[in-house]
Amino acid sequence: GAGVSQSPSNKVTEKGKDVELRCDPISGHTALYWYRQRLGQGLEFLIYFQGNSAPDKSGLPSDRFSAERTGESVSTLTIQRTQQEDSAVYLCASSPTRAWETQYFGPGTRLLVL
Amino acid sequence: DQQVKQNSPSLSVQEGRISILNCDYTNSMFDYFLWYKKYPAEGPTFLISISSIKDKNEDGRFTVFLNKSAKHLSLHIVPSQPGDSAVYFCAAVNQAGTALIFGKGTTLSVSS
Numbered sequence: 001g002a003g004v005s006q007s008p009s010n011k012v013t014e015k016g017k018d019v020e021l022r023c024d025p026i027s028g029h030t031a032l033y034w035y036r037q038r039l040g041q042g043l044e045f046l047i048y049f050q051g052n053s054a055p056d057k058s059g060l061p062s063d064r065f066s067a068e069r070t071g072e073s074v075s076t077l078t079i080q081r082t083q084q085e086d087s088a089v090y091l092c093a094s095s096p097t098r099a100w101e102t103q104y105f106g107p108g109t110r111l112l113v114l
Numbered sequence: 115d116q117q118v119k120q121n122s123p124s125l126s127v128q129e130g131r132i133s134i135l136n137c138d139y140t141n142s143m144f145d146y147f148l149w150y151k152k153y154p155a156e157g158p159t160f161l162i163s164i165s166s167i168k169d170k171n172e173d174g175r176f177t178v179f180l181n182k183s184a185k186h187l188s189l190h191i192v193p194s195q196p197g198d199s200a201v202y203f204c205a206a207v208n209q210a211g212t213a214l215i216f217g218k219g220t221t222l223s224v225s226s
Contacts, residue, residue, distance in 0.1 A: 033213075035216075040218065041218055042118065042203060042215075042216035042217045042218045043203065043205075043216040044216075045213035045214060045215070048212060048213060056212050056213070058212070058213070059213060100148055100160075100207060101148070101160050101163055102160075103160065103214075104157075104159075105156075105157025105158050105159070106157050107155060107156050108157060
């Protein structure tokens with residue numbers, strides 16, 4: 001079956017531009033997470049969606065970052081006025097429950113801000 | 115400050131031998147830990163987990179050991195195989211139970 005997909009796989013943008021990253025979770029997965037991994041670092045939690053509940057935005061690093069998800073479908077992560085320090089791999093994961101073991105990751109979007 | 119630390123960025127092991135990957139954490143309130151494996155250009159995949167009520171969990175060639183007093187866990191792979199070559203991430207569930215806190219990863223290379 002289809003796994004978690006993310007698009008684009010790579011994105012190069014200029015400092016100051018806005019970018020939008022997309023995540024298609026596994027069908028039926030109610031939970032969706034966004035993480036980022038900067039070079040040489042571990043994965044950092046950004047935001048968590050669970051069904052129609054209010055998202056947990058506690059990991060978003062600044063107000064330039066926002067994410068949306070409609071129901072249990074696609075999610076988009078938007079970064080406004082990108083900065084060079086936003087360069088990272090942005091990973092999305094989904095799971096059918098809150099159980100951490102069932103969290104499946106997508107391949108990531110590699111973002112480079114010049 | 116890193117709350118989950120993997121101090122060895124890389125490890126090289128010969129096929130058939132044991133691989134031991136280490137992880138330390140700073141918050142004694144963490145009570146659930148997971149190991150993930152990541153191949154290039156792919157997302158991490160779950161490998162094995164352990165709850166703080168246990169000190170060992172085994173799944174085939176993979177065993178995770180937890181030493182709560184030392185705030186240390188380790189992943190043992192026996193015997194190591196070339197297909198095990200990947201980046202291994204240690205993660206802890208945060209105190210609120212809302213997110214995973216990852217270490218920086220250890221790149222394991224298993225040579226045949």
